[in-house]
Amino acid sequence: MGKWTQTVTAKVLGIGALALLMTIPLLQVRELVSERQQLRSDAISQIAQGWGGKQVIGGPVLVVPTLRQVAVEGQLTPRWQTGSESVLADALKQDVAMVVTRRSYGIYSAPVFVATVKIAAQFRAQDVAQYRHAGDASWQGGKAELRLPIGDLRGLQEISELRVNGQPARFESSADRLGHWPTVVVPIDLDTLVDQPIDVQIVLKLAGTEALQLLPLARSTDVTMRAPWSDPGFIGAALPLEHSIDADGFSAHWHLLDLNRSYGQHWSDGDAGVRDALQASTFGVQLYQPVDVYQRNVRAGKYGLLFIAMTFVAFFLFEVLKRLRVHPVQYLLVGAALATFYVVLLALSEQIGFGPAYALAASAVVLMVGGYAMAVLRARRAGALLGGVLGLIYAMLYGLIAAEQYALLIGALVLLATVALMMYLTRRIDWYASIPTAAPASAEAPAAIMGGS
Structure with a gap:
């Protein structure tokens, strides 16, 4: 041995x-x-707390409160049940221009941005009329709202323009959410807009960290995005139809139809699966750091x-x-x-x-x-x-x-x-x-x- x-x-x-x-x-x-x-992740979270985290922004969604009579077992008189109906725009255009810098926390840093977002949305009068008379719910048109979902409201720095049918308006804070995201709202009286289209113009500045995604909340969604960042990562449910990348940054263009997503132009607040379907439809860009x-x-x-x-x-x-x-x-x-x-x-x-x-x-x-x-x-x-x-x-x-x-x-x-x-x-x-x-x-x-x- x-x-x-x-x-x-x-x-x-x-x-x-x-x-x-x-x-x-x-x-x-x-x-x-x-x-x-x-x-490092904790440090990025600290940066995001003061600046804004990974951002998601959509287009305005028309949300109308409803009343519906519901029969109650053992009672002759039905009771009234409240709800809401959501209607998406016919056309949505978003133009996004990002300014990118770096923020540090200790020895760690992360790319942060301020995006100037221009939103133009149009709701057709026939869409609103069609969904108004669908089902057995009674629309409360005088209490309707236009809700704009934003992933992290801490990053909303400025709203330089908000017009509804050419008239100036103001956003109000709201506890209501659209899918997974908080919203800001604009009250709108549908009873005064019978058989009229709704045209919405929004210009705002949105700050965030590392990523910006968008929601295709219209029958036709058209998005252009540009930023001085030469290493973008296109993420989410849709890749851009065209893009260009060089040492000075990138530009990209998306065009999506309602046929490209798993939810329709209209849903009730009780519809199951809409929340997750909205989450699955996000698309956008991540500011990739090649030297990780x-x-x-x-x-x-x-x-x-x-x-x-x-x-x-x-x-x-x-x-x-x-x-x-x-x-x-x-x-x-x-x-x-x-x-x-x-x-x-x-x-x-x-x-x-x-x-x-x-x-x-x-x-x-x-x-x-x-x-x-x-x-x-x-x-x-x-x-x-x-x-x-x-x-x-x-x-x-x-x-x-x-x-x-x-x-x-x-x-x-x-x-x-x-x-x-x-x-x-x-x-x-x-x-x-x-x-x-x-x-x-x-x-x-x-x-x-x-x-x-």
């Missing part, structure tokens, strides 16, 4: 066990990244075990092929240095960005492991070569992180090439043989150890 533990095979199994042991600090680093991500240091740290950590194993393999090959001896504790110290790389990378990337942080952290670990290898292997050339191999490994890791679309393909090819190289270099090793013991070599004779002349 004692003799078997000195074989090359036993050494490989021991190194494998040490590599698996290194998953413990790697998992701790991943938890640390998650903790820092949560701190936490996402890149997570991706780097996913390859941590692979690159620790590759470094251990490099040490093992030097040990076997050059007849050197490396103690398991020395493997463990090298693994600890490699695991420390991810902590240093996370700490630096929060302060100076991912690219510079990666270069500094990788350089520090390469110098540390390379210098340690010179002492362990008792050969400067061997240590320098291992440092170079480690530097190449970190360069490949950065390439994997940067190549978002092709990371899996590149990683698979690198892994295949690594296994093939290991098979080639170990093809003559007798795995049953004992590990040879070499006489100590001095640092002044690296050529003899490395096989040089």
Whole structure:
């Protein structure tokens, strides 16, 4: 049994066990990244509290109170039940111009915006008349409202224009909601607008954080949006029909019909599913941050075990092929240095960005492991070569992180090439043989150890 533990095979199994042991600090680093991500989310929430969160805005919706007689079991006289009917506009145009800046909370920052939103909505007289006489409910036209849903009212900075049929009007606060969102309302007397269309013009400024979405609250919805942000992410139920993106920002245009959504032009307050259907119909833009240091740290950590194993393999090959001896504790110290790389990378990337942080952290670990290898292997050339191999490994890791679309393909090819190289270099090793013991070599004779002349 004692003799078997000195074989090359036993050494490989021991190194494998040490590599698996290194998953413990790697998992701790991943938890640390998650903790820092949560701190960043909390910081963005703090920014949103004072500025306005992710915003949603729709067009005006005509909401009319109703009275309906309902029979009561055991009573001759029916009782009156209140409700409401909602009618959408025939045409809705929204023009959105965003001004984007950054707000910081501690070391964290988030993109915030102020959007100037111009809304023009038209309600057809025949639509209002059609729904007025539908069903058995009695419309209370004198108490009707135009409700405008806004995702976060804290971001409503200014209403510079509000006109109903050319006449100036004022929004009032309301406890009523449209779907998931609070609303501001304009009282309107439908009894004075019999057989007349309703034309609404609104210009307002809306502040928010990270994202702005819109609601297709009309038979035909036409939206144009522009902002000086060169990395937009188009999200939600509809992509723009056309868009342009350059270094100065983006512009986009959407056009949606009532046929593109799962709810109609009219519903009663008791209709089930309208609330969720409204939520599912939102569309718009997210101000994507391409340099997300936490996402890149997570991706780097996913390859941590692979690159620790590759470094251990490099040490093992030097040990076997050059007849050197490396103690398991020395493997463990090298693994600890490699695991420390991810902590240093996370700490630096929060302060100076991912690219510079990666270069500094990788350089520090390469110098540390390379210098340690010179002492362990008792050969400067061997240590320098291992440092170079480690530097190449970190360069490949950065390439994997940067190549978002092709990371899996590149990683698979690198892994295949690594296994093939290991098979080639170990093809003559007798795995049953004992590990040879070499006489100590001095640092002044690296050529003899490395096989040089």
